[in-house]
Amino acid sequence: MWSQIQTTMKHLTVAFLLIFSAVVTNAQVLISGTVKDNRGRVIAGASIAVKGSYDGGVSDSTSRFSFKTFEKGAQVIVVSSIGYKLAEQAVTIDKDPIDVNFMLKEEVSELKAVTVTAGSFEAGDKKRAATVLSSLDVVTTGGANADISAVVKTLPGAQQVGEQEGLFVRGGAGYETKQFIDGTMVNNPFFSSVPDIAQRGRFSPFLFKGTVFSTGGYSALYGQALSSALILESVDVPERSEASLSISPIFLGAGIQKVASDKKSSWGMRYDYTNLAAYFKVVKQTPDYFTVPEYHAADANFRIKTKKGGIVKYYTTFSANRLGLRRPNIDEPSLKNAFGLKNTNWYQNLSWRENLGNGWKMNLGLSYSTDHNEILNQVQDQQNRMVATGSVWIDSTNFTLTTRADLSQLKAVFDKRLSGISVVRFGGEYLYSYNKSLYNQYSGLLPDHFKALFSEADLYITNDLAAKAGVRFEQSSIISKANIAPRLSLAYKTGRGGQMSIAYGIFYQKPENSYLNATTRFGYTKATHYIINYIRNTTLQTFRVEAFYKKYDDLVKTYPSYDNSGSGYAKGLELYWRDKKTFSGLDYWISYSYLDTKRDYLNYPQQLQPNFAADHTASLVLKRFVSSINAGFNFTYSYASRRPYYFMVKNGNKYDIADRGTTIDYHSLGFSMNYLASMGKAYGVFVLSVTNVFNQNQVFGYNYSHDGARKEAITPAAPRFIFLGLFLSWGVDRRQDAINSNL
Amino acid sequence: MKQLLIIISMFFAGMAAAQTKYESAMTRGLEQFKAAKTAEEMTTVSSFFERIGDAEKDKWLPYYYAAQANYMTAWMNPKADKDKVAEKSNDLISKAEALEANNSELFCLRQMTATLQMIVDPMSRWQSYGTQASNAIENAIKADPKNPRCYYLKGQSLMNTPEAFGGGKAVAKKLFEKAVELYKDFQPASPLHPNWGKAESEKLLAACQ
Numbered sequence: 025m026w027s028q029i030q031t032t033m034k035h036l037t038v039a040f041l042l043i044f045s046a047v048v049t050n051a052q053v054l055i056s057g058t059v060k061d062n063r064g065r066v067i068a069g070a071s072i073a074v075k076g077s078y079d080g081g082v083s084d085s086t087s088r089f090s091f092k093t094f095e096k097g098a099q100v101i102v103v104s105s106i107g108y109k110l111a112e113q114a115v116t117i118d119k120d121p122i123d124v125n126f127m128l129k130e131e132v133s134e135l136k137a138v139t140v141t142a143g144s145f146e147a148g149d150k151k152r153a154a155t156v157l158s159s160l161d162v163v164t165t166g167g168a169n170a171d172i173s174a175v176v177k178t179l180p181g182a183q184q185v186g187e188q189e190g191l192f193v194r195g196g197a198g199y200e201t202k203q204f205i206d207g208t209m210v211n212n213p214f215f216s217s218v219p220d221i222a223q224r225g226r227f228s229p230f231l232f233k234g235t236v237f238s239t240g241g242y243s244a245l246y247g248q249a250l251s252s253a254l255i256l257e258s259v260d261v262p263e264r265s266e267a268s269l270s271i272s273p274i275f276l277g278a279g280i281q282k283v284a285s286d287k288k289s290s291w292g293m294r295y296d297y298t299n300l301a302a303y304f305k306v307v308k309q310t311p312d313y314f315t316v317p318e319y320h321a322a323d324a325n326f327r328i329k330t331k332k333g334g335i336v337k338y339y340t341t342f343s344a345n346r347l348g349l350r351r352p353n354i355d356e357p358s359l360k361n362a363f364g365l366k367n368t369n370w371y372q373n374l375s376w377r378e379n380l381g382n383g384w385k386m387n388l389g390l391s392y393s394t395d396h397n398e399i400l401n402q403v404q405d406q407q408n409r410m411v412a413t414g415s416v417w418i419d420s421t422n423f424t425l426t427t428r429a430d431l432s433q434l435k436a437v438f439d440k441r442l443s444g445i446s447v448v449r450f451g452g453e454y455l456y457s458y459n460k461s462l463y464n465q466y467s468g469l470l471p472d473h474f475k476a477l478f479s480e481a482d483l484y485i486t487n488d489l490a491a492k493a494g495v496r497f498e499q500s501s502i503i504s505k506a507n508i509a510p511r512l513s514l515a516y517k518t519g520r521g522g523q524m525s526i527a528y529g530i531f532y533q534k535p536e537n538s539y540l541n542a543t544t545r546f547g548y549t550k551a552t553h554y555i556i557n558y559i560r561n562t563t564l565q566t567f568r569v570e571a572f573y574k575k576y577d578d579l580v581k582t583y584p585s586y587d588n589s590g591s592g593y594a595k596g597l598e599l600y601w602r603d604k605k606t607f608s609g610l611d612y613w614i615s616y617s618y619l620d621t622k623r624d625y626l627n628y629p630q631q632l633q634p635n636f637a638a639d640h641t642a643s644l645v646l647k648r649f650v651s652s653i654n655a656g657f658n659f660t661y662s663y664a665s666r667r668p669y670y671f672m673v674k675n676g677n678k679y680d681i682a683d684r685g686t687t688i689d690y691h692s693l694g695f696s697m698n699y700l701a702s703m704g705k706a707y708g709v710f711v712l713s714v715t716n717v718f719n720q721n722q723v724f725g726y727n728y729s730h731d732g733a734r735k736e737a738i739t740p741a742a743p744r745f746i747f748l749g750l751f752l753s754w755g756v757d758r759r760q761d762a763i764n765s766n767l
Numbered sequence: 768m769k770q771l772l773i774i775i776s777m778f779f780a781g782m783a784a785a786q787t788k789y790e791s792a793m794t795r796g797l798e799q800f801k802a803a804k805t806a807e808e809m810t811t812v813s814s815f816f817e818r819i820g821d822a823e824k825d826k827w828l829p830y831y832y833a834a835q836a837n838y839m840t841a842w843m844n845p846k847a848d849k850d851k852v853a854e855k856s857n858d859l860i861s862k863a864e865a866l867e868a869n870n871s872e873l874f875c876l877r878q879m880t881a882t883l884q885m886i887v888d889p890m891s892r893w894q895s896y897g898t899q900a901s902n903a904i905e906n907a908i909k910a911d912p913k914n915p916r917c918y919y920l921k922g923q924s925l926m927n928t929p930e931a932f933g934g935g936k937a938v939a940k941k942l943f944e945k946a947v948e949l950y951k952d953f954q955p956a957s958p959l960h961p962n963w964g965k966a967e968s969e970k971l972l973a974a975c976q
Contacts, residue, residue, distance in 0.1 A: 071814040073821065078792050080818045082811050102821075106855045160891055263898050563850065563887055604888060611890065649890060651929050702933065 054121040056090030059083040059103055061128055070105035070128070075112070093117065107131055130487045132444040162229035164647055166658035167694010167715045169747060172235065173214075173225050176254065177662070178643040180570070180598035180615040181239035184664040184690050185636050187724035187738045189214040189223040192636045193239050194574060195594025195621030196251025196551075199536055203254045204246060205232075206337065206375040208391040209455070211431040213254075215319075215345060216367040216397050220724070220738045226343065226369065233259045239598075240553040240572055241527030244478040244494030244511045245437060245449070250533045250551040250576070258375075260335055261290045261327045265755050269706075270296070272749030274303050275319075293324040298345075309742045314408070315348030315364060334378030334386075344368045353403055354729045354736055355418050359411065364400040369393070383441035387451075392432045399425040417730040423464050429537075430458040449494075450479035459537050468541040472502035472534075480511070488517040500534050503546050507532045513555075521562050527555040535580045547588045550577040564605040570598045579625040584677040592623025592631060611647040616640070627679040633668050635725055638690070640665040656698040664690040671728040671735070682732050687723040692716045706752045713747040716740075792819055793828065793959045800836055806844035813837040813859075820862065827870070828959055830863035834876050841883055849887050853880040871914040872961045874907030878920050900924065915949035916961065918942045919968045926971065936975040943972035 059070040066087040073080030074095045081091035083105075093099075096117050101124060103111045108128035115122055161175065168174035173191055176182055183192035190198020203213040205227070215223040236255040238246075246253045262283055270277040279294030298319040323341035330336065348364035371393040378386045401423050402410045412419050437451035452475070459470040480494030492513045499506040513527035532548035540546065557570035572595065579590025602613035618640055622631040641664045649656040666686040672679040696713040716722065724738045796815050803809045813836035820829035834856040841852040860876050867873065878900045885896035904924075907917040922942030928934020946968040955962040 069810050071817060073814075073818045076822050078788075078815070078818050078822055080814065082807075082814045084807070106851065106858065160894075263894075563848075604890075654929055700929070700932070702930075707932070 051119070052092035052094055053096075053117050053119065054090060054092050055081075055101065055115075055117075055124065056088065056121065057124040057126065058087040059089065059105070059126045059128060060087050061108070061130060067105050067108065067128055070103055070108075070126075072101060072103050072126075074117075075100040075102045103128065132484050132487050159229050159232055159235070161647075162235075164656055164658050164696070164698065165645055165694075166647075166660040166696045167692070167713060167717075168660065168696075169224075169713055169715070169745070170229055171224050172227065172229050172232075172254075172256075175229075176235075176237050178613070178615060178645050178660060179237055180568075180600050180617045180641075181237075181252070182617075182641075183619075183636055183638060184641060184662055184692070185724070186222050186690075186722060186740060187220045188217065189225075191252060191254065193252035194572060194596060195576075195592070195619055195623070195634070195637050196574075197634070197636065200249060200251035200533065200551075201254060202246070202249035202252075203256065205256045205339075205373055205391075206258050206389055207245070207387055207435050207437065208373060208375075208389040208433050208453075209248065209431070210371070210391075211393045211429055211457070212369055212371075212395045216365055216395075218347065218349070218365060219363060220727075221741050226341070226371070227256070231258055231339065232256045239570075240574065241511070241513055241529050241555045243492070244480045244496040244509070245451070247476055247478075247496050247498055247509065247531070248474075248533050250531050250549060251574075258337055258339060258373075259327075260337070261287060261329055263287075265290075266753050267755055268294075268751065268753040270749060270751050272747065274298055274300055274747070275749075289326070289328040291324075291326040294322065296321045307742055307744075307746065310739065311349035311351050311741055312360075313347065313349045314362065315346055317345065317347040319343060319345040330378060332379045332381070334376065336374070336376045338372070338374045340370070340372035342368075342370045350404065350408070353418065353421075354727055354734060355415070355731075356403075356413065357734075358406065359413070359418070360404045360406070360408070361421060362400075362402045362404050362408070364398075364402075366398040367396065369395045385439040385441075387435075387437040387439075389435040390433070393430065395427075395429045397425070397427045399423075399427075401425075415730075425461065425463050427461045428459070430456075432456045444484055445482075446484050447482045448479070449481070450477075452477045461537075461541065470502060470537055470540050470544075472500055474498070474500045474534075490515045498532060498548075500548075502540060502544050503534055503548070505547050507548050507550075518558075522558065522560040525555075525557050525559070527553065529553050539580050539582065539586060542582075543586045546580065546586070547578055549579050549588065549590075551575065552577070562605075564603070566600065566602040568598075568600040570600075572596060572598075576623055576625075579623060581625060581627075583627045583674075583679055590623065590625035590628075592621065592625065594619060594621035594637075596620060609648055609650070613645045614643070616642045627672055629672070629679050629681060632670065632681075635667060635669050638664040638667045654700040656700075658696045658698075660692075660694040662690070662692045662694070666690075667725065669725045671726075671732050673732065683728070683735070685726070687725060687737075688721065690722055691718075691720045692722065693718055693720075703752065706754050708753075709751045711747065711749045711751065713745075715745045716743055719743050789819070789823060789826070790959065793832075796829075796832060797959070800832065803836070803839075806840040806847065809836050809840045809843055813840070817859065820859075825866060827863040827867035827873075830859045830866075831872060831876065831961065834859035834863065834880075838876070838879055838883065849883050853884045856880045856883075869910050871907045871911035871917060874903050874910055875914070875916050875920055877903035878907065878924075882924060913949060913953075915946045915953055915968065916964045918946035918949065919964045919971075922946060922968075923971060926975065940972065940975035943968050943975060947972055 059067045061067055068083055068085045070083040071080065072089050074093050077095050079091060079093035079095060081089040083089040099115055099117050101113045101115055103126045105128060107130065109131050111126050111128050113124055115124060162172055163170045165175045165178065176191060177184060181193050185192045188198060191201040192198050193201050203210045214225055217223060234257040238253045238255065242253045262281055265283045266281045268279045275296055275298040277294065277296035279292065281290060281292035283290040299316065301316040304313055304316055321341065321343040325339045328336045346366040350360045350362045353359040353361045373391040376388040380386055401421055403418055403422055405411045410422065433453060433455040435453035437449060439447050439449045441447050455474040457472045461468045476496060476498045478494060478496040480492065483491045494511040496509040509530045509532055511529035513525060515523055515525040517523045531551045531553065534548055535546045552575045554573045555570060557568065559568045574594040576592035578588035579592060581587055581590045596617060596619040599616045604611045619637055621637050622633050624631040644661045646659040647656065666689055668684065668686050670681050671683040673682040694715050695717050696711065699710040701708050722740055726735045726737055728735045796812060799812045803812050813833045816829045816833035816836060820826060820833060823829060837852060837859065838856045841847045841849050857880050860873055864873055881896045881900035881903055885892045885900060904917060904921045907914065922939040925934045925942065926936060926939035950965040950968060
């Protein structure tokens, strides 16, 4: 029996030996080659495999690979590399080495594809490559006091205008920039105007996850903005519930944000009260405030994620504010000019984003706002009593003005994904605006039914070449005119991280209500944009240069008659550099704008450089977070060259320039510091912010007396604004708030 | 007789080896993983595991190691594009997740790749990738509260979080202690299953003292 086993085993041993020797003698076959892309560029790190086997290799930095395999016969070699389409090659493996070269095709993907960037600054995490400003940047920009517009002013294209609110972009007036929240236009994005003092924006930066500042050539989805669009996208369902409290000598606020346990929905509300009385007692203001600025603001929101990956968002805010100030009357220094303002504003926005399946997406937006102002302007004597002097030019400043501005709108946009990542988009919007005013006894009523249809295509020809072509049709009932505005932009990737874009577009805007009150026999004002830009982007650095030419036609003239006979142009060059890499821990950006613009509009006798336009504007923004002391230090230096000012006197049916000049250069250093601390269960941020640290003299223009004998500089109400506040929040999972985790 | 026993044992050893071409390839892969010193070698290891995964079709472990080895290249090559590395690793993790749902080890990998992307630009990314990372580690703990690697990774990220945000050595220490405790009894499901982090936990615990 043993012998039997032994024999069997001998056989087995022989069998094994045979197998092993077969393995040994069955020599491996060498497979080698190269992996390149369709332009012949090396692809390193590509994975090469004999399909269905373990055998394979990786391409090296010279694109070569080689490996040995035991596989025989008809086989398939597969090559894969992230960002490229899979490539396969059938081979017959026999005894001889095989040399096989692969050319991989790039996969057109949203992350890799060129993005059309002419004219626009995209902020937020949406497209990594185009990220220029994040929402955190807004609250940590020195001297900006968490005002979105103030931060946007540090980007190229925007002017440093301090005497009125609004974004003055590339030679355009403030009203030529419109703001959009989740697609719909915002009627009163700033607090109501006060003569010679710029007002803040109404919306907190924390409401938005992304901001696109478009300085021209923007999408056909947006209209009624000659110069610029500030496109804000609100946050979705937040990650966690939170209660918050803000304490400062000038305001108190409290809010709550509750996220459902399944993280599918959330709701929140907030109330803030601002009163500058204590602050104005300590820091002297140039005007005499008889009603210290006081603001109430309440807001509420809900957000619900839908089953198909869409979201419904609602946001509403109500605010009431008042102020009153006196300044010396420029015509008669023994008299005063008193200005009082009461404003209430209610804004609400409902949006619904949904995947409809089959590559279709829908964006619906519904918004309503109503804004009421009561303005009282009086000429007063030294005892603050209203007086009448008998001089028409003085007495005409005694007035009351009440205004009501309502805007209801509906916007629908449908997206259909084509092959690859190309998309066609179309939709329409309807805006009903109702503007009522009462100036002394003169009443004005301006209802407008405004309709627009638009369609646009994003065509990705390759990863390196993309086009965006769109057209927009608009019709306004109040001027009973229609227009068609084409838009076109192209982008071409020039190399690693670099790309070139060009953009062209026609933009229309109906005249402002103040002119429509005089006559509605106006047409649209028109601007034609031509833009070329080059942008080079890496994750931590951005370089951008852009040149533009803008032609204005049909601008509003008020003299010799109310019509569209105005015109103008703007051209310039802009540079931007942001760097988070070179200096460890330091994030900074530099922007510079050169602007050459002239326009003939309103009462200008000829084409002139408008008083809001400076030739050179530059900003340097520095941010440094020192994690060892949990504090951030932020500096912003802004410069603008002198701006022109004019004093015009009516001469028959036109105006003459009786006096003109230029202001002084504008310099301002803003500073802010954030100190982070945990206080019991709360997580706190102390904020100290100072504008115009060096107390530099700032002149925004001049006001003239009626006869031109006297002129007064328009300066800030106080040279400097200092803010100190503490922001507390509870319920935050603080482990997630690792601002400076450096594993 | 002796000869016979040798032959028999050889026979069974041979059988075992023949049965598991997969196991021997995995073992070889793990040895190469341990030995890899450069990013290039690590990439080779990662693609080897990926090929095993692609060939086997129903095993999640090859993709797990492929993702982990690929992740390591981001640290071995200081010039690596961390976003690109994370993207590739996430791709591999997704393949593993398709075969093995709700696995604590895979959630751990997700935490690692999200952290990798966060540190590219912590100031602006902590809200997105930082949240992803901490959600992933919470899921990992939920899926297997006895997995020591969860506590090691969580401790590691807290150790590098400023105290003002609830991080710091004191908080991290407790987690490393828990990890070290769990490693004492930890037995991988098979010699091929994840079994790393013990020495690292002990090292970081010592650093917290």
